[in-house]
Amino acid sequence: MLRRHLNFLIVASENLFRYKGRTIFVILCLVAILFPFITAIALSEGVKSQSLISVENGADIYLTHDLYGRNAAVPLSAIKEIQDVL
Numbered sequence: 001m002l003r004r005h006l007n008f009l010i011v012a013s014e015n016l017f018r019y020k021g022r023t024i025f026v027i028l029c030l031v032a033i034l035f036p037f038i039t040a041i042a043l044s045e046g047v048k049s050q051s052l053i054s055v056e057n058g059a060d061i062y063l064t065h066d067l068y069g070r071n072a073a074v075p076l077s078a079i080k081e082i083q084d085v086l
Helices: 002-018 020-057 076-085
Strands: 065-067 070-072
Touching: 002 020
Parallel strands: none
Antiparallel strands: 065 070
């Protein structure tokens, strides 16, 4: 049984060296397909890890003021009301 697998390995390695152009082309295609996929997975895992750290160490309450559809600083006149709530 082991001899059979060894024969497959020998034939496969001989074919790799016999057809160098095809071998290089297939390897380049695999790299071109897998590299962006693996890079995207690594980036998404990094962003996920950083967001979990941010949530754990972040503020308990995040307060913003909406000014014409954009976040703005909370007006000083509202600070007294906010402190009464907290």
